[in-house]
Structure formats: C-alpha cells, structure tokens
Amino acid sequence: MSRAPRSTAARRFWGDDDSHTPILHMDMDAFFVAVELLERPELVGKPVAVGGQERGVISAASYEARTFGVNSAMPVAQARRCCPQLIILPAQHHKYSEVSRRIMDYLRSITPLVEQLSVDEAFLDVAGARKLFGTPMQIAQRIREHIRSTEGLAASIGIASTKHVAKVASAHAKPDGLLLIPQERTTDFLHALPVGALWGVGDKTRETLEKKGIVDVADIVALGRPRLVAILGQAHGNHIYDLAIGRDERRVQPYREEKSISKEHTFFDPIDDPPAAWKMMLDQAHDVARRLRANEFFGRTVSIKVRYTDFSTITRSVTLGAPTNTGADIYDAARNLFDQLPASGMGIRLLGVRVGQLSRSAQGVQLALDDDGRRSRAEETMDEIRQKFGGEILQHGSLLETERRQPPVN
Template sequence: MFVSGLIASSRERPEQAAILHADLDSFYASVEQRDNPRLRGRAVLVGGGVVLAASYEAKAFGVRTPMNVRQALSLCPNAIVVPPRMSAYSQASKAVFEIFRDTTPEVEGISIDEAFLDVAGLRRIAGAPVDIARDLRTRVRTEVGLPISVGVARTKFLAKVASAVSKPDGLLEVPPDQELEFLHPLPVERLWGVGEVTARELHERGITKVGQLADMGEGPLAAVLGPAIGKHLYALSWARDPRRVDTGRRRRSIGAQRALGRRHRSDEELEAYLHGLADRLGHRLRKARRVCRTIVLRMRFDDFTRATRSHTLPEATDSGQAVLRAARTLLAAALPLIHERGGLTLIGLSLTNLDHADTMQLSLPFEPRAESTLDSTLDALRDRFGAGTVTRAALLGKGEGLSVPILPD
C-alpha cells in the first residue's frame, strides 16, 4: 500500500525525487473558511450563478466546478453560498508564493494556487526533498492559514499526480524505484491529456487503468487516438516526462470570462459583455508588454457543453480596437449556434500566440508607435484609480464582471 512520506534508500534511486508540486486545496473556499470562523467545517460554495470553488465538505455531496449554484444546492442543501472576494485570493496567493520562493529560487508558477518547485540542490542545507515539502506545508499553514497538498517525485507529471492523490491537505512522495507501482493502478483520467472524450474511447476498449494503457503499446494507442496523443499518453504511462521546472516561463495565453447565469441574454448584452472582456484583456496585454496574434471566443451553453471560435490576425497587436473587432466578428459568426442552443451561460475571450511587444514588427513606412493613444490614456486611468474607473456605456448597471486574479507575467 502506498503511504504518505514513503522513501527509498538513496543507493536504490536512479535519480532523485526532487520536484515538488504544491497545490492549495479548494483555494477560494479555503480562504473564505480561514477568514470566517463560522464557515469552518461547513459546506461552502463560492460564486454567484456558477460555483467557482467548493469546500471539501461540499465536494463530498458531489458538488463540482463549474456547476450551477442551484444544482449544487440541490445536491448539498445545507451549503453556504458566499460571493467571491478576488482581492483576498490575490493577497493569499502572493503570500504563499513568497514562501515558495523563500524555499527555492527554482519556482514555476502554474496558476495562483499551484506551482512546481525544484529542490534538487538543497539537500545539504535544507534536508531531503520530502522534508523540505513537509516544512513548506507547515509554513503555509502557519503563516498564511491555508491547507496545501504537495507531491514529491522525479518528474513534474508524477509530482502533480502525487499531490492530487494526496488531497486534501496531504503529502506524498513517489520514489523513483516505485513509480510504476504507484502509477499503474490509477485510473486513466489521471494522465494529462485524457479528457472526457479520450476516456470514453479508452473505456469502450476496456482500458480503465494506467497499467492497462501501458500494456496496450504505443502502436495500438496511436491507431485508436492518433499518433501525437498516442505517443504522449504511452510515454506518461511509463512515467516518462523530460520537462524540467522552468523559472523563466512566460504566459502563453491570457483570458477572461463572464458567467451569465441561465437568464436569457440578448445579442446586444452579449456584445456588451464581450466589449468589457476585450477592454480588460487589452489592458493586461499592454501592462505585460506583450502582443497577440490569435483571439479565441469561448462559449458555454445551458447543458454545460462548450464551444470555441478563433481568429488569427495577419500581424501581432496590443491594440484594444483590433482585439475588439476580431472578437465581434467571432461573436457575429457564432450567433446562429448560440440561438440554436438556447443562449449562453458563460462567455469568455482568450488572447494567444503571445510575443514580446519589443519584437513587434513595424509596418511600412516604419513609423514609431504612438505613445499617446486612447488605449494608453485609459490604461493610465485604470492603473491609477482602479479597473472599474472607466467603463463602456453599454456596461453601466451590469458591472465589469469578475476579474480572476492571475500570476504576474
């Protein structure tokens, strides 16, 4: 049986298990329980129309994200619904990441509530990786007041799986000589890249465990799932993951979304919300000194199915108007589908194919970019007085929507 803190002799290890995956448990809900004593030990739902986070007490009743709040309450009638407080979550995240970076300079943030840490070079000054992980958990609990689960393994993939298996509030090390013993009994859904569709394909062929997938072989897997995904999953099933912790990694995309609930929204309302999302993302893009080439419209329908539409621009941009024009074109093309499916419960926008603004190619006749523009003026106002200082008239009375905190770029 696999237990937390299982350690093999260093002489038996082909490589050291020195990558940590640290993941805060039910982050938003845990912050609410930390700050409000009456919520501790209770089922808590964070959100409005949609559940953004659920405490483990609520998850025990089958509540999941992003479930509709009414559906969640039908499963867990005693749950307490609280509105999100994004500023509190952002502050908590910053405090936790300070502990991460005080533990090791080798930190790769994945989101505001999880990160990979490489502690391979710290054995002489801080002890074994599992001891470092134990100390990190203690510090996060003591200094920030939040539970955190940590997986320790030789690869990023196994460390992430270990942290997930150890939840809630757990610690699990996977020694190199016991990786397959740990991995092969797990369900195939634990593998990165196995979503609902891929899992169904595998289950129809009687493949439910990682070990069964590994025994299937790369060739048969590729024949069923395609060469790329077949090769990827076969490698993971044998614990092969060569990626290292990347401290210099920059965001490959940025996005924002707005939950709409189940009330019917007119085409004009959808476009107004899209304007707000485009403004918000344009501001973030310019603040990070990035440019984008691809705009992606994300839609969720009443049955929780999703669809995306994308458009790639001929040249990279950080112009709010260019982003908005592309987004409006995508929305206009998607309206027949939206009407057919009975409307949206969520609309989102993502900017991908990001690059450094300094590498942006100037168009003929090579005139320098204007310093004083409407975008720069609005950015200055929002930076000085807050995100909601200036808004579009179409959004008056509707609010800016939630702005989910993100890691610094």
C-alpha cells in the same frame, strides 16, 4: 479549519527522500472555499460551495460537500439536488488572486524554477534549492507550514522525479497531505492506480480502455505499446504508455514565450443581454492590452470565445490591418466579432478575448493610417498612474458601478 480525514495514501512515505525526487507539485485544497471560510468560520464543517446562486455552475466545493457528490463544473441545480443543505457563496475572484499572488511569490523565494498552472497549483524544481533549504521533503514541509501560518490554508504536495508522478502524488495526498514517490518506487506506485489517474486520461479515453478490459495502469503496461497505439492512435497512445511506465521528460518551465494573451470569464449566473457581454469584453480587452504593453508585445489577431448554457462553444477571429497593444482597438475588433454572432436564444456562461500573432515592440510596428497615436498614449499614461498608485485607481467609466450587497447565504 475542519478537514476530512486523510486517505491512507496521504500518510504513506514510499522510501527515502533522495536526490532523484526534486519535482514538487503543490495544489491548494478546495482553494476558493477555503479562502471564503477564513471570513466565515461558522461555516467550517458544513457542505459549502462557491458558484452561482440560482443558475450557473459550481466553481469549488468543500470536502464535506464532495461527500454528497458535489463537484466543480457541476450545474448549481444538480448540486442542490445532490445536497439540499448545500451553502453556496458568491465568488470573489480578486481575493483569490491576491492570496495566490502571495503564495506564488513565496514559492519563487524557494526556487526560481516555478511553473504556475493556475491560481492554486504549481510545479517546482527544487534540485538547486537543497543546499539552502534541505531535502525535497523538508522543502515541501516548509512550504506547507508557511502557507498554513501566513494564510491559514492547507496545501497538498506530491514529490517525485517527474512532473506527471508528482501531480498524481499530490492528488493522492489530498486533503492536507504530503506524499513522496522515490524514483525507484515509481512503477510500483503507478501500476496500482486506475487508468483514470494518469494525467491526460479523460472520461472518454478511460471508457475506451475499460471496454477493452484495461482498468489499471499495470494493464496498460501488460498490453504493450503497439496494441495501445492501435487503440488510442499514434500520438495519444505513445503519450499514455510513456506515462504508464513512468517516463516523462517534461521539465519545469518558469518562463514561456507567449504565443497569445487572453482573458476569459465564466459566469456563475449566465448572462443573456448584449450590453453585459460588451462590458465584460471591454474589461477583458483592456486587461489583455495592459499585459501586452507590460511584456512589450503587439498583436495582430483578435479572437473571441463564447460558450453557451448548453456548453456549445463558438470562436471567431479577425486579423487587423496593423498590430496593436491598445485596449480600445482590441475591444472594437472583439465587439464587432460578437455583434456578428447569430442569435442563439441561450445564456452565455463563458466569454473570452484573445490576441495572437504577437511581435516584439523592438521589431518595429507599422501604425494604421487612421491612427494618430492618441489612444495608445492615453493607455500608456494610465499604466504609469496605476503603477504609481495601484491597479484600481483608474477604471473606464462604463466599467464603474455601485457596489452591490452580496446575495444572502442560503
């Protein structure tokens, strides 16, 4: 697969591969596009993106497309203006999820301490894996070689003593690179970076700092903690200053107690009719319900999230009379919330369903007075069938539709 030349930083090796750098950050390169190019090799080397065809946004862009200024979350119309020859492929999320599952399973065969951030990104703590697999650098090389040989994809990895520095290192290693920052070289590495490279410094914070003449991370350190707090506020100022001096005590967390379970979907081509929204919420409600049951949770609060084409976002929630883990109950609540939204006249580009106020099934659940248990028993039976024959064996009738031919590539 054609790749852009590696940056100088991606080839640099900042010292020895020692025991103080056990944190790896793995980030797949242009993941959605790379998966698509496996089946479309004739497009390798061309500016390619995954996203909406006429409206909507870009989900991922090849490095060739990025040289024209095309980036993820960019409106399709703007992307076409930046790169008139841009080839936009429709998203196939089921393919990306399956590839991601195989990669994450492999990472967990190296170490159980894997914190997955998204379908294409994860932290690993490999301190306990060194006796079996070697140094952190050797482990990172093993991971990259495995992903390349089994999936045909490129992954960039940063190695450091903290999560923050490992993440920054992986960004500097892209594309298809590997960068290690030994603990004793952490400040040297950080101080040469622009403030926007720090994890948590967005455009607004960067602009605020640059107006004060604070351009590089070294400027933050020279400014001092009290003055930075005066500019950014107590919590944000302290957090950014700690990152600037290389302090980050966050550990890799493979397991988290769920506070809520949700499912969101971004539409590359925004929808503007209620039936399409209802259908998506039905699918989301049942997906959330399956995950609740799989983790032995019940939830009492149902929320929806709606983002329109002007990027305005509305959230609504309702507390149920009794906890539930049944998709039909969740959908009824979500549908009712959606139907009460004021007419906006705009298309919907994101829709989500969330269930909160979780409780364990072992804690006991009081059923609603009008609940005879048939809905929940039916869905539990569907779970058993899916486990035996596969997740796609059963679908709600209203979710089934004739498979449509993919739109032609422009």
